Amino acid sequence: MDSKRRTILKSGSGLTLLALVTAAGWLDAEEALAQTWNKAAFDTHSLGDTLRALGGGEPAQSKDIEFVQTPEIAENGAVVPVGVTSRIPKTESIAILIEKNPNMLAAVFDIPTGTEPTISTRVKMAQTSNIYALVRAEGRYYVAAKEVKVTLGGCGG
Amino acid sequence: MGEPMKIRATLTGDTTEVKVLMNHEMETGQRKDAQGQAIPAWFIQTIGVTWNGKTVLSGQWGPAVAKNPFLSFKFKGGAKGDKIAVRWIDSRGDQRADEVIIA
Numbered sequence: 001m002d003s004k005r006r007t008i009l010k011s012g013s014g015l016t017l018l019a020l021v022t023a024a025g026w027l028d029a030e031e032a033l034a035q036t037w038n039k040a041a042f043d044t045h046s047l048g049d050t051l052r053a054l055g056g057g058e059p060a061q062s063k064d065i066e067f068v069q070t071p072e073i074a075e076n077g078a079v080v081p082v083g084v085t086s087r088i089p090k091t092e093s094i095a096i097l098i099e100k101n102p103n104m105l106a107a108v109f110d111i112p113t114g115t116e117p118t119i120s121t122r123v124k125m126a127q128t129s130n131i132y133a134l135v136r137a138e139g140r141y142y143v144a145a146k147e148v149k150v151t152l153g154g155c156g157g
Numbered sequence: 158m159g160e161p162m163k164i165r166a167t168l169t170g171d172t173t174e175v176k177v178l179m180n181h182e183m184e185t186g187q188r189k190d191a192q193g194q195a196i197p198a199w200f201i202q203t204i205g206v207t208w209n210g211k212t213v214l215s216g217q218w219g220p221a222v223a224k225n226p227f228l229s230f231k232f233k234g235g236a237k238g239d240k241i242a243v244r245w246i247d248s249r250g251d252q253r254a255d256e257v258i259i260a
Contacts, residue, residue, distance in 0.1 A: 037202040037248075042219040079223045098221055102187055106221035115213050115232040116172070122223035124185065 042105050047132060047143070050097055050105050054134075056141040064088045065133050065144035069120055077127070077150040083120035084133040086142075091117035093136045100129035125150045159245070159253035166241040166259040173235030173259055175206060175213075177228045177243050185220040201226060201245045208232065209239050235259050 041053035051059065068083035084094050094117065095108040106123045117135070125131075128149045135142045160180035167174050179201065186198025198220050206214040213232045235241075237259055244254040 037217055042217075081227075101221050102185075103219055103221065105219055107216060107218045109214060109216040109230075111214070112212055114234060115230060118230060119214075120227070120229040122227045124183075124221050124223050126187075 038108070041108070042103055044104050046104065047097060047099070047134075050095075051134070051141060054095070054108070054136075056134075056136065059134060059141035059143035062088060062135065062142035062144055065135055065142060067131070067133065067144070067146045068118070070131070070146060071148060073149045073151065074125065075151050077125040077152055079122050080125050080148060080150070081120065081122050082131060083118070084135075086117040086133075086135045086137070088117070088135055088137045088142055091135055091137045092139075094119050095132075095134040095136075096121070096123060097132040097134060098123060098125055098129050099132065101126050159247070159251055162243055162253065162255045164241060164243055164255055164257040166235070166257050168235055168237055168259050172231050172233055173208070173239075173241075174231045175229065175241055175243075177206070177226075179226045179228070179243075179245060179253075181224070181226060181245075181247065183220060183222055183224045183226060187220075199248055201247045204228070204243070204245045206230075206244075207242045208235055210242075 041050055044050040044053050064087040066085045068085050070082050074080040082096055084096065086094060091111055093108060093110045096106045097104045098106050107121060109119050111117050125148060130145045130147050133144050162180060163178040165176045181201050182199055184196055184199040188196045190196050200220040201218050204216045205212060214230055239259045240256055241259060242254060242256045246252040
C-alpha cells in the first residue's frame with residue numbers, strides 16, 4: 001500500500017485525492033455513484049497512466065483472467081462485445097482498457113463480495129487494438145490482453 | 158430523466174443473473190456534425206445495481222462504452238420476488254433508475 005500513499009501525497013489537489021480514494025474503494029458504492037467519476041483515470045492514454053490514476057502499481061500478467069464472448073474480429077467497432085472472467089480469488093474490481101482508443105479506460109466495475117467476478121458489456125473501438133482486462137484483488141493488480149481486429153472504426157464520424 | 162432501461166433478473170439455482178439494456182446515446186465527443194462542429198461528449202458515468210437495497214455491482218464508465226449500453230453479471234443469492242434496482246448518472250447530471258423483480 002506504500003505506493004498508493006505516495007501517489008496520493010504526490011497528487012496534491014483535493015479533487016484528485018477524492019478521485020483516488022474512490023477508486024481505491026474506500027467509499028461505499030452508493031456514495032461513489034452519487035459523487036465522483038474518476039476523471040483523471042478516464043483521461044489517460046497509456047496502461048501505466050491509467051494504473052497510476054486508479055491508484056495501483058505495476059500489474060502482473062495473469063492467466064487467470066479470461067476473455068469470454070469477445071470476438072477475434074469485430075466487424076463494427078461501434079459495438080464490440082467484451083466479457084471478462086477473473087479466477088483470481090477476492091477479485092475486487094475489473095477494468096476494461098482499449099489501447100488504441102482516444103482515451104484508454106473504457107469501464108471500471110467494482111465487484112462486491114457475493115458477486116461473481118464475471119462481467120459482460122459492449123464497447124466502442126476506434127481501430128484494431130489490444131483490449132486489456134485489469135483486475136484488482138486484495139489491492140494487487142493483474143492484467144491480461146487480447147487483440148481484437150476491427151474492420152470499421154467506432155469513433156470519429 | 159433518461160429513457161427507461163430493460164432489465165431482466167433470472168434466478169438459476171442459488172445465482173441471480175442480471176441483464177441490463179440501457180437507453181443512452183453515449184456520445185464520445187470525438188464526432189462532428191454535418192456542419193463540422195464537434196458534438197459534445199454525453200455519456201453515462203456511474204452505474205449501480207442493488208438487490209433489496211444492497212449493492213451487487215457498481216461501475217464507472219467512459220465514452221467508450223457502446224451506445225445503448227448492455228451489461229450482464231451474476232451474483233450469489235436472490236430469491237424470486239426480490240427487487241433489483243439499476244441506476245445511472247450521465248455526464249450532464251441526468252439520471253435514471255429502474256426496478257425489476259427477480260423471476
